[in-house]
Amino acid sequence: MTTFLGIPIRRHADPSSPLREGESFPHAARREVNNEQLRGNLSRATATIRGKRAAVVAECADWEQLRDAGSAIKADVMSRLPELLEELERNVIARGGTVHWAADAAEANEIVARIAKSKGVDELVKVKSMATQEIGLNEYLEEVGIAALETDLAELIVQLGHDKPSHILVPAIHRNRAEIREIFLREMPEVPADLTDDPRQLAMAAREHLRRKFLTAKVAVSGANFAVADTGTLAVVESEGNGRMCLTLPETLITVMGIEKLIPTWQDLEVFFQLLPRSSTGERMNPYTSLWTGVTPGDGPQEFHLILLDNGRTNALADEMGRAALHCIRCSACLNVCPVYERAGGHAYGSVYPGPIGAILTPQLTGMHGHNDPNSTLPYASSLCGACFDACPVKIDIPTMLVELRAQSVDSDRGRKVPGGWSSAMKAMSWIMADDKRFRAAEKGLAAGRLIAGPDKKITKLPWPVNGWSSTRDTPAPPKETFRQWWAANRADGSDGDRAPEHNQKPEGTEGP
Amino acid sequence: MSVGSREAVLNKIRTALDGQKMPGPIPREYDTHGQHAPGSEHVIETLVDRLEDYKALVVRVGPADLADTVSSRLQGFDRIVVPAGLPAEVLEACRRVGRTVFVDGDPAILSAAELDEVQVVVTASRVTVALTGTIVLDGAADQGRRAISLVPDRHLCLVRADQIVETLPEALHLLEATRPLTMISGPSATSDIELNRVEGVHGPRTLDVVIIENS
Known part of the structure; x- marks a missing residue:
């Protein structure tokens, strides 16, 4: 079993239900994205509907005013x-x-x-x-x-x-x-x-x-x-x-x-x-x-x-911020514009409500019961790109709510006896970054990263406790030297940098992500 | 009568809302009226464009040509159902050339199985939205029960020009909420196969609209 950094993964003990089918999002998504037929079907269908939606929305000169009214009416209803x-x-x-x-x-x-x-x-x-x-x-x-x-x-x-x-x-x-x-x-x-x-x-x-x-x-x-x-x-x-x-x-x-x-x-x-x-x-x-x-x-x-x-609607209602998830009119526009949904498909969410709205609505209806609850993984089923918010006809701020639910999920997990990969990694980073000497020592270790990365300059597998990070992402090789090393080498005169640096030698690997 | 967890649910809601900040007023800055008068040439042209986009059939006629138009659009069909309150000249047109015309409720209402044996339903309509191509039936005597405009495979629907408004808010304003209402925008369709629209599933597969212009 791999650890998905920051994302709880274990199965929940509850029996399967339409709002909690039992598998965590990262596990289900890993399987679903490998289904080429599914990805082909989804990308064709969502591309079709995105085009149609864009055309008919563009026809409405008062579209934003309609969204404002829709959002306010729903807020009024809840209150x-x-x-x-x-x-x-x-x-x-x-x-x-x-x-x-x-x-x-x-x-x-x-x-x-x-x-x-x-x-x-x-x-x-x-x-x-x-x-x-x-x-x-x-x-x-x-x-x-x-x-x-x-x-x-x-x-x-x-x-x-x-x-x-x-x-x-x-x-x-x-x-x-x-x-x-x-x-x-x-x-x-x-x-x-x-x-x-x-x-x-x-x-x-x-x-x-x-x-x-x-x-x-x-x-x-x-x-x-x-x-x-x-x-x-x-x-x-x-x-x-x-x-x-x-x-x-x-x-x-x-x-x-x-x-x-x-x-x-x-x-x-x-x-x-x-x-x-x-x-x-x-x-x-x-x-x-x-x-x-x-x-x-x-x-x-x-x-x-x-x-x-x-x-479960009254659970969602009790959270003044989460309440907005109940404004949803089930149009599914957020699914059709979501890059995560388009690749993982609806089954990966383990709920009858998939996609961005499902990722906030499902955990709010059921509650997130700690690390073992698959629904605790749903707020992570997003790159937070914000396309869902733009598409939502009642202006539900899904990205902000996802971040809020992630915080709730992490907070609910703080009492665990055996720390998970996420909190171990964060504690380690905090210890290293709190002290100049420790930080400098850690930087030296980055050279090892270049060796691991090899000629394609990508690290595909990181060691524990950050191994979860690399389970779905490649990590770029660290640069030949860090900024601090470069500074030390090029400013040996002890300059404190209050004049514009005449840099010809830009450190490698600082030009972009 | 109400049963179940009424008080429990209401109490949970009240607890959930306790101490909340009340939201502000509802902004209604969207368009509640069109730029063009009901039944104006522009509004009719918009409607025709929308109906054709939905693959509905549509024809514009003057009041003098209504009966002949109805009769010609029923050509090839011989079992027709109509509501009891259709204008006499339209009913007469339906009955031409020996067509069998069932008047729903006169003497008896038709069962679902009987409606399934009928080829065409002819009805009037209450109000129509040009911008969305939406015809609304409200169950009045010239439109009949909902079942008669649903089961037959072809719906010949009469729309008077003065009943055509430009926007949806104008139409809703004219409707009586408590009547059984059906809003129809083109023939039955589905987008369930690869999200491409295909016309004709369970509802009438052909929608034929006759727009009766002001004389």
Whole structure:
């Protein structure tokens, strides 16, 4: 086992959950980046979406003003969450809906199962929803004998491929068309053997596969993109029409919604309906948006249940800075622009929320339980380049929060009896740098580094306790002489350097990183 | 009625927020109105451009040509569903050349399976956003239940020029939140395969828009 400098690595003892699958980011990423197929698929897909997003965002002259409004509305929501949730609850009930409150995943799952069983069904249809993935609803329903059918194309690809989602918006982004064709041929009994990998044909195969299910389903489960407190209106934003099918045709609709999905007023939708589609699929508007308020007699489901889910959100809320992670509208723009996500892929994050937002949201929902917790590694899954902050439609300062979470993770680790590589290295450096003689002696040792580096001037393996540093990076060979050595050699007159040095001999290796 | 951990969740939130600094006012400096009047030539042209970008079919007609246009756009189809409140001349146009027209709710509403046997749905619309190419249905009598504009594979949608606004905020302002609303921007599509957009999945695979110009 290698030590990843500064990053806790050991597995957590907790059983696997959708927010903590069990492997640390550095370990999973090391495996995933070696998957060339995955990297090819991801780099093509993210390049496509980055281009589309940039084009439609450039069309909006008031884009920054929309972001400012979106950010401020979400901050307002968090500060008034109890009263707004009660307002939403009142309005949903007034329009014939039922509101349930779930403190955690287990409670939400039990409520869904209880409602489904009371309808006597052993199968239900689902609209793509991050909240239900987060609580592991499909797995729970399977245990109690109810099949949950994913109807979003990407979710269907993941479900049929017995796979895990790897992206918030396009869970099957790691699959290319040829792989999708193979999955369909294997898992859909009705598809013709001459199915090609033309995306249009693949989409038609999904249509055929799900058509009868839509027309006969009695119960549907959805998430919610937005819930409007002052009207009690729920909104689902989608593309394919599977959402409309689930929200319209069944008799009973169950919506599972994180408590942070709230917005105060109907007017606020004008901000988010502009920000979300352009940021997520790079479209001016997504093909379909459904809005419903409670139950409408004679139109759509005649029984509506809204489940308000906490599941760790109140933990994140308690951290005044970390609270901003709850502003996320799940557009996934930060994933698409992230150089780490593009190479490591979503599975490496070990959570249903991958990418930059996942790296802050996941540890905040679950807490970071010290060195052995894989989620303590997530704040390190970033180069802190800041592209995610620029892309975020609600201006979540992800890089600053990553640094803050790193500090929390290091602080929580200070009490360990056996020091890790990070604190040993830092203590050693501190001891060396605190004394001029020790520092000078250490400099002499750098010559050894040139020997280790060899002719390509790269050190690929450093000794303990700094070996973690070189496990994913090459270290450049030290220069022939240090600055202090150069100074001593060129300023033997004892000059203290208060005049401009007439240097012809620049020390080697000081011209750049 | 509410069940579950209501008080526990609310109390946890209150504790989490205890002693917080309240955020400042919400800046709303974004555009809430377009530069052009509803139904103006510029707004209609923008809408046509957006709809074509979504691969929707679109045609502009004067009020006098509406019925003939509807009839000609239904050519080749013989099973049509319409909401009960469609204008009489449009209903008449649907019924031409012996087409079978089901009026939803008159006498009975159609089941999902029956709707699946229908080829085209013809509806009016409530309001349309030019800049995003978004048509909104609100379930009024000339638009019908959500199911009828969803299950048939082709949607012929009538948009009056004076219902076309330039921006999304203008449209939301005109809508009644508590009605069942469907916002439609082009035919059903997916970007789930390599993030390339492909038109036509579960919703109507063809969206045919008739813009009725002011006389």
